[in-house]
Amino acid sequence: MMDLKKLLKPRTVAIVGASEKAGFGGDTTRNYLKFSKNLDRLYLVNPGRDTIFGQKAYHSLSEIEGDVDLVILCTPQKTILPLLEEAAAKNCGGAIVFASGYSEIGEEGKVLQEALVEKANKLGIAVMGPNCAGFANFIDGIFAFAFLVEERDRRGNIGMISQSGQIVLGGLDSPNMGFSHVISSGNSCNVKVEDYLDFLVEDEDTKVVAVYMEGITKPKKLVAAFEKAAVKKKPVIVLKTGRSAKSQELAASHTGSLSGADKVLRAVFERYGVIEANDLEDLMNLAASFSWLAEAPKGQKCVFMNVSGGEAGIMADLTDDYGIELAEMSQETKAYLQTLVPSYGSVNNPFDMTAGIGYNTPIMVQAMEAISKDENVDAIVIAYTITPEIWDDTISHMVEAVSIARKNKDLKPIFWIPFIEHTRHKESADILKASGTPLLATGKYGCSALKKILDFSTSMFEPMKPAIPDKIYRTSYSLSEFESLNYLQKYGISIPPQKIAATEEEAIEAAKELGYPLSVKIHSRDIQHKSDVGGVKLNIQNDEQLRTAFRTIIDNCMKNAPKARLDGVLLKPMLKPGTEMIIGVNNDKDFGPMIMVGMGGVFVELFKDVQLAPVPLNQNQAEKMIQKLASYPLLNGYRGGEVCNKAALADLLVKISEMAAECKDTVKELDINPVFITAEGVSIADALLVLYED
């Protein structure tokens, strides 16, 4: 485990390749001198210069007398390994490598990157990059970033990690963002995005973490950091590219990252309350909102305050689109508000305040206090455009009202959503920020972010032990249905009666015990799709039919699967049919076993109506998965149909998830298709287990 302290919180720093010219060396030097503190602990290194910007320059690292915690290498790729050797002699523990030409260029570069990792690990140096833009630590005043930025006070409480330097630059220059740390991790060679994430989750100066990532390399560390954040209730917002095939391809050529399965990652996010951003505007908007927010709302019920009937209508539609709950204010609150608006105004939610409230600061403060006191309300949202171009006095009245109202410590959280933007009025934004009131982005972005903030604020994290395999397994083999079902039974999962029979006579004997009607299927590890080779006969009613079925099945399989080893047939009583569900387990190479549930047939296949989650599940989580299916109403007495026993299905999901967690190094896949659900309970009609071989 690499220690990041010398990398991210160095006491002494050397810029190698420091310069006055434009380029990595010059821009980094310029930034460092302009924005960093403790310049007496900085060494500038350039073989050809004695001074740089009036500061003493050293000709090499070895010329420096004391230790150097961090070296910032602004030099080309071929110089890096020798420089690391030199740095190590100065007790260096961290290096930033800006140079590109590593894994992002393909095979040749991968070899170079492996050599870099090997060298750095051997020397005990934590490397940021290569192919990165560096970092800035605003807490300790270290600005080691390679792109020139505008002069502005950027200190705040957002910790940001990005595999793209351009995106860090966007964050640094965005007027709403204030940072504890920003980190451009680039190709993330021996220090990974996951390591930085862990650092920022631990970091007391960081209130919210924003991450742009292209690939995952340390899933266990990632999950552990997510869990730590969930326990601390520190928001982690992630923009991960790779929703589309094209974007996966680009990530490979950008930072050499291989994107994991998107659906799996989303299920992991959901489990740990990680907030997913859909694009850059969303990432910045969410990060700034959490950063500004004085106190998290305790519930989801919002009152929207507008100054136009038209805008109130637009907001009503948007809240509906994003599932934002509109509070039903008490009669008392409504009656009070009615006294504040002119006779033509009516108290609704969204509430058109009219000029009566919106143009009058003290009255608006009273209105917000009354709304805040209402126990049916958790948050207030003011929806009004706030750009300097679209200016009217209403903005200053309302902003001032928020600022005054927020001085009351008991006031519930306030959010602000504009309708149009392009330009923000800086002074108003500053007042809102100082009052702990997030100023969200417009319409869709604003409502989507508000919903995510409300969900995060009101969710309860249920700790569980993550199940991630200890290694990557390469080979596997399938069990027969009989073996698969027995395997499940060992883990307390109830299975229907079953017998195998190698001969016709054994089959007749088995039927005596099981009773007719029966299903008869081929018993073979080598045949996974039994129907396809004529290996299934259903609804066998008597001995005579059974004998015929036995012979037919064996004949069919000998003909259609000539290489398969046939071990006889599997006999089971016909199950009472019910609604067909599918349960699956797939052991993801990064995140371990993921459990899936869906309704059989076109629901899973055509409408992709499935729910996915990491294992294990508790009963509550299992029930929520089932309820989230679009086809859920079909289990619940739809159009006079049966009300199925969802609790039994949830219980089965829990047991299978526990089995999958326990067998994370054994079970590769499980496919239960179908399992019947009825009013009484559930019964597994078929199962296929695939186990790891080594």
Add this chain to the structure above:
Amino acid sequence: MMDLKKLLKPRTVAIVGASEKAGFGGDTTRNYLKFSKNLDRLYLVNPGRDTIFGQKAYHSLSEIEGDVDLVILCTPQKTILPLLEEAAAKNCGGAIVFASGYSEIGEEGKVLQEALVEKANKLGIAVMGPNCAGFANFIDGIFAFAFLVEERDRRGNIGMISQSGQIVLGGLDSPNMGFSHVISSGNSCNVKVEDYLDFLVEDEDTKVVAVYMEGITKPKKLVAAFEKAAVKKKPVIVLKTGRSAKSQELAASHTGSLSGADKVLRAVFERYGVIEANDLEDLMNLAASFSWLAEAPKGQKCVFMNVSGGEAGIMADLTDDYGIELAEMSQETKAYLQTLVPSYGSVNNPFDMTAGIGYNTPIMVQAMEAISKDENVDAIVIAYTITPEIWDDTISHMVEAVSIARKNKDLKPIFWIPFIEHTRHKESADILKASGTPLLATGKYGCSALKKILDFSTSMFEPMKPAIPDKIYRTSYSLSEFESLNYLQKYGISIPPQKIAATEEEAIEAAKELGYPLSVKIHSRDIQHKSDVGGVKLNIQNDEQLRTAFRTIIDNCMKNAPKARLDGVLLKPMLKPGTEMIIGVNNDKDFGPMIMVGMGGVFVELFKDVQLAPVPLNQNQAEKMIQKLASYPLLNGYRGGEVCNKAALADLLVKISEMAAECKDTVKELDINPVFITAEGVSIADALLVLYED
């Protein structure tokens, strides 16, 4: 038909209630004097003043010597009717009424509004409002708007209509919007949103029309204006509130509007290529983009140009989310572009230009020209943040490159999408605008707008005669299945053989002709849900079963529907079953018959997987409706299933739509449930027609 010329293009104008004080009268006067031309044709009227802002003031309208085309009434509600009388004496043809207290306040106000309409119609005065904020005509230089606005040159080619004055204000003050006309229509008493729309669609100075509407009152006029716009290919963008129940409620209390059925309106939009905006940011963004765009793209294939691998990845995901087609450039173009980027760069789409192109104006012009020449490309999209806070020289290089490249008349359209905003760099925006390059909003808004612009630009409008009933019918009656099917047959729709039988003996006779197996159902206009009362027996095989079925059905219906008049039974040969589809017609009170198609069962009911369109349809439109069903793959050989005869289904839809159009004043509803579709064709298994009584 009211003439809007004196209202919207007046030669002489009087402001009644003109003033120097804040408020409607003062603000309107101030605006008018500041922004209007031809002030010599303006009369200021105020009984208590001799001059206002140094201009002569009249004590009343009658004091004015010549005619007055337009009166702007800044006075309270109770003064309006007498003032209209006075105005009429001056040959007045238009009036703006700012006063509120009309239909938006409920019953009492509705009566006042009716009186206003009656008076205005009698006097031949086109009234804007009441409860509105007026208009501005930038072409003729008439600024009759009641809210103070910032000083800026607002003339352009967007025509905007809004039922909310606040939203017009937002548009007026938005830096990207340039207008021909803006109209705040308020309660829209005797001049409706539809009338203004017609005016702007006709208006040569208006290139794009943006509408915010809360309700529909003149559907025929609306559809006619939509059709006119579609034929001219003039973009009409509509933001209509009322997606949610809450928003419908608010519209009623805001401008007294009743919101029509949302799904119907969307189907009408789709037919005429009307572009729907989802919120205000979307409305402004779309309007400005169409306004700036030099030339519409000829196809949908885009090349995205980025200056960061990370941002290229984000764009790849967003284009996938919004179905934007990424062009596959020719080998030749790619090989050429490869010569422009450094060795580590690779030519993809989205294309990470790297510093090699992005930082170099002439090289970027060459790159864009090469991409534009590629016949596989229809448009170029540059994705880069462009706010002054996030500034680097790349922006000026790239903006300059666009400006130079666009001087080439053959260059394909260019769009620009930023990643983050909050502030735009005005000088860059001005250059892009001058070059005919839309600067869209960020991420989701930008991509959604781009897709809408591409769809609009590449769609073909297929003219058709709209079918809207001439009046609103209040009562209706149902036909029996037998009558319904015969009715359809009269319109060339093929139906299965059928016979009715009043007695058992008649049934036996009918069966001889039809042949077994048969379905037997009660024949009665009074029973719509035949199964529910035991009125259906299927798969009748012989005379004996038929006799039993006849008696059972009659007995069941006498018992379960004692008041129904029973006319015997309906006999039909059993149909070859197929996939069950549903076809319906519903005669919308505003837009006339709408035809619906969907797959039977949970697809329609649970997944709401239906398509809706105005009638009539042509074959192409009918086929598209079927293809848009999410369940479409099930008709198309899904998992080895039957490939159904979609052409036959489309043909049936066309015939039913033609019948519905012809019978727009007769047919209220038609419910064909189910119609079976097989590889051979379609057959109607049941039909229920409801006809208007008066």
